[in-house]
Amino acid sequence: MNRLKGMIPTIVRSGANMLDGWSKLILSGASEIDVQKEFNDLTADVISRTAFGSSLTEGKHIFEMQNKQMILVVDSFHSVYIPGFRFLPTAKNRQRWNVEKEIRRSFRQIIDGRERTAITEKSGRYGADLLGFMMSESKEQGRVNVKSNGSLSTEEIIDELKTFYFAGHESTSVLLQWSIILLGIHQDWQERGRREVMEVCAKNNYPDADSLSRLKTVGMIINEVLRLYPPAAHILRMAHEPMKLGRLSIPAGTQLEIPILAIHHDPALWADDANDFNPGRFNEGIAKAAKHPMAFMPFSAGPTICVGQNFALLEAKLVLAMILQKFSFVTSPSYTHAPSLLPNLKPEYGAQLIFRME
Template sequence: MVELGNIVVGSISYVLIFVVYKVWVSIWWRPKKMERQLKRQGVKGTPYKLLHGDLKESSEALAQACSSAMPISHSHSIAARAMPYVHRTVQKYGPCTGGAGSESSPRITGQGQGGDYLCPAGKVTYFWAGVTPRIIVADQEMLKDILSNKSGDFPKPDTNPLTKLLVTGFATYNGEKWAKHKKIIQPAFHFDKLKVMFHSIHGSCSDMIKRWEKLEESNASFEIDVWPEFLKLTGDIISKTGFGSNFEDGRRIFQILKELSDLAIQTFQSVYIPGFKFIPTKRNTRMKKLEKEFRDSIMEKINKRVGQSHNEDLLGMLLESNSEFQKLENSKNAGMTITDIIDECKLFYIAGHETTSSLLTWTIVLLSYYPEWQARARDEVLQVFNSGSKLDFDALNHLKIVTMILNEVMRVYPPVILLLRNSHKEMRVGKITLPAGVQIGLPILLVHHDRELWGDDVDEFKPERFAGGVSNATNNQPCYFPFSWGPRGCIGQSYAMLEAKLAVAMILLNFSFELSPTYVHAPSSTLVLYPQHGAHITFHKL
């Protein structure tokens, strides 16, 4: 009996020692090893702090940045407010002592005054997202290697399982599953399909214009916070074009996603502990309940389509394309499962909602601040549509000035300011060897405001940069990627631009506008770049 007891005690001791060893490796040995690998290559970053890394400092920097507004001016250097800890880390540690960035990056000429920018001699640095180093890469050679990679060497990160309750679907997949879903989904965004959606988008924009016209007072001017208005507009559009319903019918779905996104942001700001999702905390329970309610709602919509031929919205097109794929592969198991389709529907709602709302909001803010560009855009719209003739899909392609403006808005105020990738194995990228297990941050906002790439007027709003198109403005380099870049570029880019062009054109046809005296300039970022205190605009009926 004593011998058996000794064996049990010995076994327990061995297990405890093994667990302690694994914990020590994951929270200290491995992070310090990656830190040494990066330092040896001349890459600087914040010192590793046990377990939490820089999460506390990052949260404090964000809270401090959000505690005060900034003046709106001709210099739109917003990185210190929108992504304060990344900006601070790059400013402090950006210049390398060797490795990447030893050669000059391609330069886009320009004149004027600018704000803070990355040193051209060192565009790689890092800080700690818990126990994982997040390497901030703004070097053009490295960006091209990462964004153009077709072998799946830089997959989307494995997110906290709780955040997957919010963001799943095609954009989060890797490897064969990503390739299959792309093949099935892509037909829904073909040119001819967008043409079908045009009338629904036009109808939603018309409803918004009519609603605004009712707000007119006797002096024919009124004030609107356009951020919630555009959220409602894009919500109505994605409901119609996605599911054949409207914003009011889909209100509960948007409420679910809003609450889920708020809860997901809380999880982003904390260290993930394996197995934590199974603990029935108040937040965990609420997120799972909301996610189930969303799935039940979408499942109800799918069930209504069974046996129907309805391909005038994204859900119908997706079901049709999935069926065609199964026929082509001669297997019902070859396409997407019902769970996959529900996940793609969730992605439709999220990707087609706040990102376009952000683009529209900052476009109206900047056109309010730059009345000369507002006038030029309105003149173009009036000329293209002959002072009120019918708006149609093909005519939107002739809005060159409006397109220039939208491109420059996305350069200065990109809806998504950072992309994340993983390095699941040791990889040579540019002149740096990235350790396995690091997270890679591609700072869209910093690259878009890089003086070495865009010139001394980098922080100024100058739509003429894009007079010759995006390719000409960037010399075909990944220095402009609001919709990502390369094979993983946003599949819904044409859809978003159609929506934005039409909404802006209809607003310009009906109103002139300016910043309200109550407007407070406070660009902030959670899932997208948004105005922290709203975007109050004064409109005048034309």
């Protein structure tokens, strides 16, 4: 968390730039904004700066390639599986191979640039961001592509970068989209959140590490959004040894699907208002929000819980508080409610809202 707190000024700068753009649009008379693209750009910029020390401009090509890859992956999920078919040089397969090759080339170019800079400056340092940390840990005699015991090879670093680049911005963007949509519908909770932000931060002081910890209502709102619209609708786990699950005997090698979306909407766990937006259910914390302490798992749970959970929650809470400081908003008549799983649960036709400056 101490590392994450150091990233707050960077997130604030990116968020302030986005909000300045909104203010200009409103002053020009354009009050309706589709926040889907806005949040995609914002979270992409934030993860680029905090994890890789670059701006959205430098990472834009990689994001475009990974979005193409995501669409191709989802398309393969909807196709009939034929063993060995993925090795055939079909048009779709060639497209998948080329996209993957281009993504890895782009990341390798960033890594090589860090290596050249470290050699030129004779500093032995690769940067204070996520990439720099991984490269510093993995270097051997000044080269990260020499794999030593316990270190990461260049290809493994690229795999980690791919995960962070995708999950580090997509999930947070979707969380912010649903948060704004639901607050646009439920004006009472929007006003409660705004009152809290004003009391803790005032109008012109953006939140910092200290004030974020005191935004209880904003935290409850985010938890309820994650309950209703978890980024991952389900997760898969493998039983590596025989085990008992209640009355069930699970053989080793069995793949289990955990339906997070269904669990989060189960009236047996969340009472009769399970499908309603009610952040108040988290008033006494996550463990007491439902009839079972493990009923809430938007980022999975246990040893394999999402490594980006704290980062996503920090960024979402900070940006949402900044928005509540500056604007009031209502869901636009042009908004169409159509949750789509591609692969995160997000609004299929955008997130249109009408904003007014406070």
